[in-house]
Amino acid sequence: MKSVKNHLSLVIALLSILFSMQVFFIVDRSIEAYKVNLASSYSVIAVSKKPLENGEIVKINKIISSVQELSPDSVIKRLSSDMKNTNVELLKLTLPKFYKLSLAYYPTSEEVKELRADLLANNSITKVEDFSHTHGTTYKLLLLFKNVVSLFAFVVLIVTVLLIFKELRIWQYKHNERMTIMGLFGAALWLRSAVLFRLAIVDALIASFLAFGIFFYMSSHPWVLEQLGSIGINIVIFNPINDFLIILGVAISISIVLASLIVIGHKEEA
Amino acid sequence: MNKVIIARDLSLSYSSNETIINKANFSIDSGSFVFITGASGSGKSTLVKSIFGALKPKQGSLVVGGVELNRVSRSKLNLLRRHIGIVFQDYKLIKEWTIDKNIMLPLLINGYVKSVANNQVDKLLKHVRLNHQSGKYPLELSGGEQQRVAMARALSHNPILILADEPTGNLDEYSSQLIWNLLEGANSQLKTTVIVVTHHIPKTISTDYKHFHIEYGSINEIR
Numbered sequence A: 001m002k003s004v005k006n007h008l009s010l011v012i013a014l015l016s017i018l019f020s021m022q023v024f025f026i027v028d029r030s031i032e033a034y035k036v037n038l039a040s041s042y043s044v045i046a047v048s049k050k051p052l053e054n055g056e057i058v059k060i061n062k063i064i065s066s067v068q069e070l071s072p073d074s075v076i077k078r079l080s081s082d083m084k085n086t087n088v089e090l091l092k093l094t095l096p097k098f099y100k101l102s103l104a105y106y107p108t109s110e111e112v113k114e115l116r117a118d119l120l121a122n123n124s125i126t127k128v129e130d131f132s133h134t135h136g137t138t139y140k141l142l143l144l145f146k147n148v149v150s151l152f153a154f155v156v157l158i159v160t161v162l163l164i165f166k167e168l169r170i171w172q173y174k175h176n177e178r179m180t181i182m183g184l185f186g187a188a189l190w191l192r193s194a195v196l197f198r199l200a201i202v203d204a205l206i207a208s209f210l211a212f213g214i215f216f217y218m219s220s221h222p223w224v225l226e227q228l229g230s231i232g233i234n235i236v237i238f239n240p241i242n243d244f245l246i247i248l249g250v251a252i253s254i255s256i257v258l259a260s261l262i263v264i265g266h267k268e269e270a
Numbered sequence B: 001m002n003k004v005i006i007a008r009d010l011s012l013s014y015s016s017n018e019t020i021i022n023k024a025n026f027s028i029d030s031g032s033f034v035f036i037t038g039a040s041g042s043g044k045s046t047l048v049k050s051i052f053g054a055l056k057p058k059q060g061s062l063v064v065g066g067v068e069l070n071r072v073s074r075s076k077l078n079l080l081r082r083h084i085g086i087v088f089q090d091y092k093l094i095k096e097w098t099i100d101k102n103i104m105l106p107l108l109i110n111g112y113v114k115s116v117a118n119n120q121v122d123k124l125l126k127h128v129r130l131n132h133q134s135g136k137y138p139l140e141l142s143g144g145e146q147q148r149v150a151m152a153r154a155l156s157h158n159p160i161l162i163l164a165d166e167p168t169g170n171l172d173e174y175s176s177q178l179i180w181n182l183l184e185g186a187n188s189q190l191k192t193t194v195i196v197v198t199h200h201i202p203k204t205i206s207t208d209y210k211h212f213h214i215e216y217g218s219i220n221e222i223r
Helices: A002-041 A054-058 A073-080 A085-094 A109-120 A132-184 A194-219 A222-230 A242-265 B044-051 B074-081 B099-109 B114-127 B143-155 B173-190
Strands: A043-048 A064-070 A097-103 A125-129 B003-012 B021-029 B033-038 B059-064 B084-087 B161-165 B193-198 B210-215 B218-221
Touching (some): A002 A242, A054 A064, A073 A085, A109 A125, A132 B099, A194 A242, B021 B044, B021 B059, B021 B210, B021 B218, B033 B044, B033 B173, B044 B059, B084 B143, B099 B143, B114 B143, B143 B161, B161 B173, B173 B193
Parallel strands (some): B033 B193, B033 B210, B084 B161, B161 B193
Antiparallel strands (some): A043 A125, A064 A097, B003 B021, B210 B218
């Protein structure tokens, strides 16, 4: 029971790090997926004095993925009842050309500014409508959300690393006598500290498998899928291979680094 | 004769303002049996600590088994310690390990194959008359038995030097005699150098052995 309790404190601390890390990944993936959704429904309107080739417009900025010329027919239709056909044709020729530009991805505020400047640098383009105000607010909200989650994950990381460090120091005190006796007979540092590393690695494995279980369950839970579906996001919440390998790598690395720090700091008693 | 320990103007201390051993000069021949006596707090255990490298000399030089301990690296010190067997008054056995594993410790550190180490442990347990206690943990044994385990551990890897710090301090007469017999046996049969730190030398032991006495920080050769 005492042994389980000893393991539990390190396992829980490691699990909190892994949990906050995976939550960060999920948020990051959700935001990226949401950005793709926004990009597909987001467009820029450019107004030109004379007709432009679609390819010519696409070359203006790499963020432009496609161009669609907007037909002036609906405007002309409303006016045509009061006009002669010849005047309608004349109007068609004098009206500016409207182009709807679709974007390759969801742009940052800076990229929107740059796109606007690039388009207006073209002599034919007289006006650009980019809905930057609405776009900026949505984007800043997303960034704020991501930053809050990152900050939270960072604080969890710092606090739990300190907790793990304390826990390993307790282990070191427990094993101090054994390490000292082994040192008296000339055991190398790695041999004296083997028990500490073994415990740290075992706990890292336990925490990783627990995290795997929790996220594997979460990734297929109807409630989670429903929440993401309701905002039109379809992401991989937990990749059983890639994410598990990252989790395992992080847990083992943290344990080994902290155990090494403890071992290096150990002073031999005689 | 080869010298296993050479001390020249050796001063030992734990702090800068207090010297425990002051400018001591002595040497110990390889294969000899040596007693170091002195009152409590005279510096006997301090000297033992310095011999196995747990305390660096403050001044002078101390050479053990050809290794200058003033500026020895950790890896060289480990190598030296693998050729030394140590026995303490408080046994210093690993409580979580069986007595067999405790005895096996120096063998494993020295890279012995497990089967060879197991055979050696069996022999040593018989030698210290504890073969019936095999598989037990140190705290299941009496003080005298624990010290015999510590003795077996010190002998297990055929060291060039055995350091025994008050090895019979807490023991009954039977166990004490057994420990003395084991130390004398290692010295006479295996030609191991034995250094024993003790309050008093038992009457049953040979009077031919070399004897140093520590008093007021100096080490004096009595015989």
